[in-house]
Amino acid sequence: MHPVIELDGLEVRFGQRVILKQLKAALTGRAIGLLGPNGAGKSTLINTLLGFHKPSAGTARILGRDIRTQAREVRSLVGYMPENDAYISSMTGVHMVRMMAELAGLPREHALERAHEAFFYVGLGEVRYRAIGTYSLGMKQAAKLAQAIAHGPKVLFLDEPTNGLDPPARTRMIQLIQEIRDRGDLHLLLSSHLLHDVEDCCDQVLILKDGNIAAFCNLEEERRANRRFLELETRGGNNGDFLDAVVKLGCETAPGVQGRIKLVMPEGLDVRRLYEIAAGQNVQIRRLNRKRDSLEDIFLKAMESANGRL
């Protein structure tokens, strides 16, 4: 089984400036987030994977196809929603999406059918015969998504899909992306500088900083691990007895000051058991936090590292 995206010492230069520096990673997730501050190289990475920029060294593979030697094949697997406005202003929405599907190789009648479907799917069914130039920003974003999925790609590149959207439109876009992800028919690469977008949609995250990989984490594993990590604040009773009882349940504990306890629960143990033991020991659990190393924490740690590498 090939990784979805494999970066193999990928380096991209624009003149003397090195934009992507020897990137190495194997991304296997269903939905991969690409995070980083502005200028980190997110869009350059996507453009390089699409063959718009030539790597100066190394290469990358998408579902096993090399971007250097099999660029056409790579592009036949990919759907791309660009960051900026991208449309043919004189065409109606459905006309443009149909043309793009035909350019991807779909026969005319299939392209027409799928263009309509894609427009209904992204919620633009009623305006599909209007010239794209007259669409609002949110509509244009949705139309870009429609043209990216109309030909049924295996990998979908979304470059800042919620850019410029108001909160309801953003929510709708995120829902669409989640729906596409959950169907399981394709892989997603979502580039964004908005942590929430990535957190909501992705199971793996690659964080770029100054053209380097600053962090790579599996959000799903992080979430699983975080679910077992607790921080308690207790009052009354004998805290020592309570701690002993908790350890007997298989928890790892670390007592702190003023009745605070950090603990990692074993698999299968319900939090309710802690409350039951506390009640038996006359200990009040005043507060229980699931200490979570959120994506924000991971991102901030990555940004603090001096050379962009954790």
Added chain:
Amino acid sequence: MAVYKKTYRPYEGELTASWSRFLVIPRYAFEELHGKRFLTIFFLASFIYPLICALIIYVQHNVSALSLLGVQQQGARNLISINVTFFMSLLGWQSVMALFLASFIGPGLVSPDLANNALSLYLARPFSRAEYVIGKMSVLAILMSLMTWVPGLLCFGLQGYLEGWGWMRDNWRLASGVFFGSWVWILILALLALALSAWVKWKPAAGGLMFGVFFVASAFGGLINVVQRTRWGNLFNISHLIGVVWVQLFEGSHQTTNGAVFFRVMQGEQLPLWTAWMALAVLAFICLYMLRRKIRGAEVVR
């Protein structure tokens, strides 16, 4: 009303041949052009001259039509000869019409895609930059073909049919001149129109520049000729270069004419044939270089 599924589903059906996908571009372009009334009228009007030529050929060979006009057949032949000048004039007029057409249509082919970043949509598909350029060029090439060599060869065929196989055999060079001469002009015009369209995003300016390249450059060439007392200024005169090539294509080394309409070569100012070909090749390479710089999926900011 059709009911469409509001869900995403992968595509598992058949795909078209990859070599044929560039033809999608002219098909959509023609659909769009068809809605422009002025262009449709202009395009239809451009067939008036070939129709007149076809009529002349027909009347010349139709004794009853000539007698109705009160003209002897030999007299009609002396009045208008169906020879190299006839076909070169036909090609000359039609080529001027093609220049106008390229100026109207050409600027709208690439510049809107660049202005609205649509190139990233085209090139994110299994569709190369070369295919994009060929697709856009074919819009102009198909229309200009219908205006130049297609009516030219039809007139040649009509004359051959009426005059006999011997005439066709003796004058095959006229047919090849019409065909290849048209293609030289079509390729130069199409490349120039696309290159200007890629660099000048404002359509009226790009259209104006098309004429500018022909008229201003030829005036500049003329100025060089006068000031330097040379003929090499004609290297800037595209219509002169085309004229030199046409005369050679129509007549070979036995030249009796000096080009046609807009493409006339002044006596004594004629450039050597190889320099005309070379200058046209350089112009084509410059246009290709301009297109190569601009037709990209993503702009590189160095």
